[in-house]
Amino acid sequence: MVLPVANPTKSYWIEAAESPLRDFRSTEELPQECDIAIVGSGYAGASTAYWIHKYTESSAKKPQMVMLEARDICGSATGRNGGQLRPHAYSRYLPWKERFGAEGAIELIRHEMAHLSAFKELAEQEGITEEVCLKFGETFDAAMTEEAWTRLRGNYEAMRQDHGEDDEFFKLIKLIEDAAGAEEFSQMKGALAAITHPAGQIWPYKFVHAILRIVLEAGNLNLQAHTPAKSISERDANGWITITTDRGELRARTVIHTTNRWASHLLPEFSKLILGERATLAAIKAPEGFIKHTGAQHWDQSVNNYHLQLPSPYNAVILGGGRQYTVHMPEACFPNDEEDKQVPGIADFFQSWPTSDVADWPTSSLPELARDVDDGGCWTGMETSVIDSFPFVGPVPNREGHWMAAGFAGHGMPRILLSAAHNVPKVLEALKFEQKPPSLVANYPPLLAPFHATPERVERLLRTADVGALAKAYKEKCEMSAVKAFCCDERSKPKI
Template structure:
């Protein structure tokens, strides 16, 4: 049985939000029965519950919903990620087009890109933009080496070749090939060139808590913190599924698994398909409006950093990745659940990053964290890795009444909202609720990409992949990167 670690490192997103929902329990006792049981209270679980509410609120057919969370509310990956709403507009195109064809790759990109419009519409409709620090703007992939620029430009050129300069997506991307102009735009010292495209940013933890507040205020959700699901049954003769917790049992007509990395905890068929990855992030004090755009630095296909700056009154820089350093010991992040530990040397790496990497840094050197290193200033967090790099969304094959949206492969922000918008009407149909209306914001999404679907064929075929070999190959590739000239030296790191 695999459950989240009890005492994870503290995250600025969580500690800085000071949400009253952190350990919320709507009722003192666990309800005995519900229509829909959602396991997981992060971005996936909260957005799915929100869509159920929006699809049915006008006609009063909203099913009873209970949400279980193993730890505190939204204390997992969503409360620990980088805050970037950053679709892959072009940077995975070669791989995806080889696997799914040029049109298949474009459909994935269009689905991710649609999240920018949906977030804008949804948060505007709910009057939440300022509350959750939402911004739309531009982001960049800064090439910090010739190797990185060859790869980034190659992705862009391949997509432009396949779809033409007038394609709706490629038209939104642009190259800056002058080093001087690239440095000025990215504010990154030594940036050789860059690709720029639309993006967004949000305080992910506040976003989730805002959605949950809407549901709680409407009386549409029973939310139960610190209540891990330990066992699930098949659907019984009464038509209900029994879920066991340390606080008792609850029966449900349907169960929605929104547990991302931990989906295999209750469903063995996902234990070889969805596994852990561990990332690291920091929150740095900065002058107001100092960084103009979100972005990422790339040295090769492995070594990178990514960052954003929050709007006033926070002004905090969120910096993640630290791969120039952590790449020396890849087992720190490959198939690793230890979010109760800091990465080796990472606090010092982040403190030195602004002066070392950012043009005209105006803050202190070394930089100050918004909170103490172990009080929310620097943290680690578990995200999911997927065996084929795509999530699993839909009815779970051979498990009547069970549905899944999990395995978002460290890239959930521009994938989850559309995935749960797709899943909501499927669950309503399964409950026999037909009289519902698709909300305007959900209509913006194109159909869910086929590689996301949790089909029986896909799940069965993927069982044959040797995950251990995949981990070893990834480790070997990362160690190769660690020996390149641009890997940050750190003699205490184990390199064997």
Template structure:
């Protein structure tokens, strides 16, 4: 597992993105800002320093730049590699709230009100992003659609039905949008051959790289934001004059406040998060149909769990291609290939070949399509010990904020979280005052539970 080594003032091993990463479909045509530096030299100081230029970093910078407040006037974004070259630029293109995975667990842990609040928070992202894309006229293939969950394994289908019954019995209003089918009709309704249960609800699909690069461009247009790509932050020190000094290979920069938005890499500069947010690799591919062949056009996004309980998530593209990722159940036993691993220059060997005939064996009407993998890539996600992101001011470090640990599920979480963090940074408001769900607030208690709990937490449960 190659990684860059160094130390912060906290003594933690510094892990940075590796060179030579696998190339995602989304990066086929790089944006003009991919290697952008707003100024040839690193600025000497700024009011707010944002570490990371993916979804989290770009969203915070955009919201700070667009803030009604007159401050901050100077925002610098540091990116270790090219802009949006990390997990955001490598994901599956889903804007899909979670209703059947973690929400029932949150309800059991924190109560119906808290679990329902988190579900509504995720669901709100679909319309929020739709509105943002329209207002900023962003060309990112955003599509408002339905997402289809399918369970082929009979036991898994029964559990899904039990979860559905539980959620509807609790009177959660958003469940009115869910259409659940159990039994023989599920395959016909969903188009997935072996489905024993299916559920659909409102979601979106998006070209994530185009979306984030557009946000960065709008932020830069404000005149308040300076983007410095290929410039990793390597250490943070308190400045005796107030604020912080952040070191990079190109020199140091002083900042009054810092936003840690590097997700899987956050513990390199915040060693207290080493057990709380762990870098984990994932797999994604693009599937295409050869010229002269045809296949049914899919309109919904999907999550398919096959008879062996292997989960795959996919979206259709308007050119007829499919973006699909997953296979965690296959590579799960091979921890060294994915867990605590930041090497996105190599694929996960255990699951190679799984998607070679995925569409033919999964969907009705695709049998003669000759659909095949045209591009495969991997990315590094930040998985949290308790499956919740860490949002808010870093415990014991006033002036430093964190927005990280999205468990491969950041699209329906980050935008509104970034709005809240930006308000905290710009106005000094508390976490509670900006209206973010309390269960995701980063706290000393959560950090200590991860330190003392079993290795891996929810990640390896």
């Protein structure tokens, strides 16, 4: 069993936010019982609590919730991610089509794209848009090599062929054959061509803290930081599930596991299905408004960077990926849970990005981290690798009263909010709580079949799961990229 490491590297998102909820405990003592225990206080846990609040806010009797967090509030994956609300609008079309057919692929795209309007509506209704730095616009996939362009364009063309240029989502995608003169990419040195589509950006940690504050103010959530769940029971004859912590025991009618990579700590049957993959990011000082668009640079299927710039007064560029560098040390990424350690030398690589990859970076502003390297300037976080690349959402197979939303594989921002919205009413129905769907979820697509945590899916994956083979394939893929020219320049070779 695995719990998050106790002293992870410091993340810019967490340190710069200075949230009063960081180490929050609603009560000095751990409550003895509740209707719903939510394990994990990141994006999935907070979204679950928020939707429980919204579905029952007009009910006479509201479910009492307790949320347990092993670290500080939202101190794990959501407090360490890239900040891009960036659907796969086309770029996974071919592999999704191969697995689920043309209609299945477009349904997955529809689900992810729906998160843009869902975030916009939620933030406007709750009055938190500015607080959480939510912005919308165009994002780009910039092909830095012909190899990357072949892959990106292949997905684009397949989607056009299957669904036509009049498809509502295809019309939002723009192919740019020559990136050199396009405004969207004028800042990216060496981009050959690109594809754009709608996307957003957000301060994920601030979003989670904002919606948790809203639920706390409603009065039926007890939030407990630094309270790791050590073990959990099956539901007993009286309908109680017991969670054991260092601070005592909590009995709950239902438990919702929203711990992403760490789901297998309490659900060991997922230990071969949800795995740890370490990623790394940095925050770089930038002139106000300098980077105009969120985006990603692609060299091959393994090597990429992605970035956004925060608004004033922060102005930092959040830069992730760094795969030109990390492919030289695959063991530093997968399988790996060492969030308490920096990837050696990665901070220097990230600091070289503005002058090596960004045109017209002002010479008066030499690249430097927005905070000291070990105080949030550069950090690591768990991206999570899932054996079949899709999350597990719904009732936990063979565990009465247990539900889950975990394993979002480094792509949770355009998946979790609406997944939780469709999980919650089933939980409330099982507990016989009166509920009313909020207007926010009325027009959004249902939870998709690849996300369901069905017994059949779990059993099938357990029969075929081979973690050793997965790690070997990951290493071989990295080694193939590591010898290519774009990974062999001076700044991309580790100095260790």
